[in-house]
Amino acid sequence: DQQVKQNSPSLSVQEGRISILNCDYTNSMFDYFLWYKKYPAEGPTFLISISSIKDKNEDGRFTVFLNKSAKHLSLHIVPSQPGDSAVYFCAANFGNEKLTFGTGTRLTIIP
Amino acid sequence: KAGVTQTPRYLIKTRGQQVTLSCSPISGHRSVSWYQQTPGQGLQFLFEYFSETQRNKGNFPGRFSGRQFSNSRSEMNVSTLELGDSALYLCASHYQGGTDTQYFGPGTRLTVL
Numbered sequence: 001d002q003q004v005k006q007n008s009p010s011l012s013v014q015e016g017r018i019s020i021l022n023c024d025y026t027n028s029m030f031d032y033f034l035w036y037k038k039y040p041a042e043g044p045t046f047l048i049s050i051s052s053i054k055d056k057n058e059d060g061r062f063t064v065f066l067n068k069s070a071k072h073l074s075l076h077i078v079p080s081q082p083g084d085s086a087v088y089f090c091a092a093n094f095g096n097e098k099l100t101f102g103t104g105t106r107l108t109i110i111p
Numbered sequence: 112k113a114g115v116t117q118t119p120r121y122l123i124k125t126r127g128q129q130v131t132l133s134c135s136p137i138s139g140h141r142s143v144s145w146y147q148q149t150p151g152q153g154l155q156f157l158f159e160y161f162s163e164t165q166r167n168k169g170n171f172p173g174r175f176s177g178r179q180f181s182n183s184r185s186e187m188n189v190s191t192l193e194l195g196d197s198a199l200y201l202c203a204s205h206y207q208g209g210t211d212t213q214y215f216g217p218g219t220r221l222t223v224l
Contacts, residue, residue, distance in 0.1 A: 032210045043115070043201050043215030044154075051210070089154065097144055097208045098167050101154035 003027045004092050005104035014110050019077040021105050023090035026071065029074070030092035034099070035064060035075045037086045044089060077107075085109045113138065113173035115204045123222045129190040132219045136183050136204030142166075143185040144213060145177060148199040159201075160185050163210055189221075197223045 005024045013019045021035075031052040036044035048058040050064045051071070057064050063076045077084055087106050093097040116135045123128050136143050144167075145157040156169040160179035177187040189196055199220050203213035 001202070034212075036215075041217070043117075043203075043217050046212050046214060049212065050209075091154075093210070095210055096167060097142060097159040097161075097213075098156045098169065099144070099146075099154075099203075099204070099213060101146075103153045 003030075004090060004100050004102040006090060006105045008105050009103070010106040010108070012108045013080045015082060016079045019075075019080045019084065019107055019109070021075040021077075021088050021090075021107065023073045023075075023102050024071060025073075025092055027092070027100075028068075028071065029094050030100075031095050032061060032093050033064070033066060033073050034091045035062075035090045036101075037084075038089060038104070039086050047088075049090070063105055065103075080109045082109050082111055115202060115214055115217050117200075117202050117216040119219060120217065121220045121222075123224065124192050125224050126190050126192055126194060129188065130192060130221060131186055131188050132200055132202075132221075134185045134187075134202030134204075134216060136185070136202075137214060140204040140206050140214075141183050141209070143179060143183065143204045144203040145185070145187050146201045146217070147170040147171075148201060149195075149197075154201070157187065159208070166208065178209070187213065192223045194223050197221060 034049040035047040038044045144159040144163045159167040179185045199218045205211040
């Protein structure tokens with residue numbers, strides 16, 4: 001039972017444009033959401049998080065939006081840069097230590 | 112501040128053997144979580160340790176075990192290895208747990224032949 005889903009396995013975006021990565025979840029008990037970026041042969045790197053009491057959190061080029069009624073979150077990267085090419089994972093938890101991850105979306109930024 | 116370190120980075124074992132992986136968290140962090148990443152199942156939570164005690168556990172068989180030492184370093188052990196245990200094993204360090212951000216190490220790539 002995949003409680004956190006990333007339905008797009010891959011996404012290609014032109015450099016300088018906006019990248020939008022999507023994530024859906026089924027468990028309404030999740031109250032904290034995170035995005036991680038992963039390069040090959042490295043561990044995931046934390047990008048940004050959002051608590052369920054908020055609907056938006058921004059950090060530089062990265063913004064995460066949370067729509068609790070739709071059980072949907074998205075990560076916006078603007079402007080997209082070549083170094084953003086990586087696999088992006090969304091993750092969720094109940095405020096404890098167990099993160100439930102999505103299956104990842106491979107983002108490719110085209111120069 | 113040094114990041115999370117994991118040793119070894121790569122490991123090749125045969126079926127039936129056992130393996131021990133090590134993780135050193137960020138200095139000052141007391142909580143260590145372990146995850147398994149496979150192409151088919153993605154990233155899955157194994158267990159989490161805090162102050163030398165297992166605090167959370169995922170849905171893995173008893174062949175997977177771990178421990179944490181007084182300096183917060185952690186080890187995980189897999190006994191009676193199966194082909195399906197081939198995976199990237201990731202360790203994450205966090206200050207105390209809860210919603211503290213988890214910082215991941217580079218992982219140990221285990222191949223079971």
